[in-house]
Amino acid sequence: MTVILNDIPYYIPAAPVATIHIRPNQLNAGTSAAGLVPLTVVETTSLTLTQSDLEAIIANYTASDDVFQTGFLEAIYIEYTGSLAPGPKTPFTTSIASNMTLLGTSIDNPAESLGSALASGPYFVSTVGSIFQAYRLYSDFAGAFIQPLIPATNGTYAALPAAIPGIEGPSTIAVPSRLYSKITPEQPLAGVRLGVKDIYDVAGVKTSDGNRAWYNLYPIANASALPVQRLIDAGAVIVGKMKTSQFANGEEATADWVDYHSPFNPRGDGYQDPSSSSSGPGAAMGSYPWLDLTIGSDTGGSIRGPSQVQGLFGNRPSHGLVALTGVMPLAPQLDTSGFLCRDPTIWAAAGKVLYPQLTFYNQYPKTLQTIGFPVSGDTDSDTLVLGFLSKLESFLSAKTTILNLTTSWEATKPTFAPESLTSLLNITYPILISKEQIMLVRDPFYADYAAIHDGRLPFVDPAPLVRWAFGDSYPNSTLTDAINNKTTFMDWWSMYITKNDSITCSDSIVLYVGSTADEQNYRNQYSGPPEVPYGFSSGRISPFSEVPDMVVPIGQASYFSNITLHTEFLPVTVDFLAAKGCDGMIFQLVEDLRAAGIINATQAGQTIDGGQILF
Secondary structure (H helix, E strand, O other): OEEEEOOEEEEOOOOOOEEOOOOOOOOOHHHOHHHEEEEEEEEEOOOEEEHHHHHHHHHHHHHHOOOOOHHHHHEEEEEEOOOOOOOOOOOOEEEOOOOOEEEEEOOOOOOEEOOOOOOOEEEEEEOOOEEEEOEEEEEOOOOOEEEEEEEOOOOOEEEOOOOOOOOOOOOEEEEEOHHHOOOOOOOOOOOOEEEEEOOEOOOOOOOOOOOHHHHHHOOOOOOOOHHHHHHHHOOOEEEEEEOOOHHHOOOOOOOOOOOOOOOOEOOOOOOEOOOOOOHHHHHHHHHOOOOOEEEEEEOOOOOHHHHHHHOOEEEEOOOOOOOOOOEOOOOOOOOEEEEEEOOHHHHHHHHHHHOOOOOOOOOOOOEEEEEOOOOOOOOHHHHHHHHHHHHHHHHHOOEEEEOOHHHHHHHHOOOOOOOOHHHHHOOHHHHHHHHHHHHHHHHHHHHHHHHHOOOOOOOOOHHHHHHHHHHHOOOOHHHHHHHHHHHHHHHHHHHHOOOEEOOOEEOOEEEEEEEOOOOOOEOOOOOOOOOOOOOOOHHHHHHHHOOOEEEEEEEEEEEEOOOOOOEEEEEEEEEEEOOOOOHHHHHHHHHHHHHOOOOOOOOOOOEOOEOOOOO
């Protein structure tokens, strides 16, 4: 059921979480929404609760939780969690305002829990004592979600049966109170609100992979993907599945998205491409302060691209850190699971959960290698990048060298290898993703669809079709060649560029510029048809070498928008690479850089510092 409390919409699940005894006429349901009374459960360790004590508790609730509001103070229930046993000589005493109905305490009116213990926070209570959780409803105005979810039974999820008025977005998202959850060593992500890219299975709901035919063809998932389940077990709360470009292939917002509409990038003028394929996770993290974390996937840039253009912390991990059971494949030799996040502390905590085998080093390399960095501050972005590099050098007491991959390869390449990296790797990426996805996704999909639709083919967006057609045009032997070429590059990189170190994990950190404000990609401009993703670039280093590549926002710079005809701002990011398995070192370094004031958490809004998003 949906109710409005002080102009804020809430969803109330059908099943109560606890019951308490209510005396006749103790509650006046006539003044409350849908026959329910707003209730605040207050937790205290003291045997005395005064009005000033309550006001201090409420101030903390208001500051820390977006679901709670003063409208929930119509009724109060006190949960005593202290160590003293109340008795005749030590009774529990209260003195609170008369306009609040006290429904008792856990001492004189113990709640009968119907699941987990009754936590502090906002609830709704019926006149017969049934207590229901409160979920605040938000509009998905960025169009980032494909399906809003709520917890169901036995670890499964279900579609949210609620909506709020408006045309700003196709979805309404429900979020639980942050007060319901407490972080523990067993659940370090307790209460973290999580969005899941819709190539991951979530138990109880269907997966679309960005394709309508796929969604309608296959049944609901009976188990969550392994990476998702790890996050759930650590306490994360799934609030919805999020849009992906089709079958995780790269797509431009206006030109290529057909089955579903591409989400909106909130930064700058609001009409920049959100990048792909983790488009929903990126757009949502840039747009919604009520969302804490999203999980995406990265094969050739699908986490890093959206993180760069929306100013987020994003990681493509070392390949193979977590099994991708229950995740749609693009190319298993390249596929990885990672996060998009505004807060590096949450980002690192999630990393410890998803990749438990990592060591978080706190000693760092003294060598930095830069690729394609500016040599002078010709633009605001260039000045920002060079200033960040100077601060990083000082923080690490490190020296910087320029890494020229062309000359390094020519000087140290294996004798059997081609003269240039482009010759070695030009078709390696498109062969891997097309050949593997044809076998693992397309062919079974086509056969299953044809079997129940009289031999018909399903609709597929242009970008996957172009890539699959490319794969069909090459013999199957080229897949072996592509794997061998990738291995050649990986072995060379680990031998000559980033080597493992027993003290700092990696002997150096490689940096390249992820995004600047100097180039814009407007979603209202039509491009040509999708093309085969040939070539080699800095963004292809980590897929081929299997090393971590982690996006770090360092600030923002101005540009003149041809949409608003005003100066706007876009994020500037730098990517960090290290030796394989050294993700923990970068996670820790980023936290230390934040503590030193060199970088900051970013905010949801028009800029990385927040602000009203333009529509």
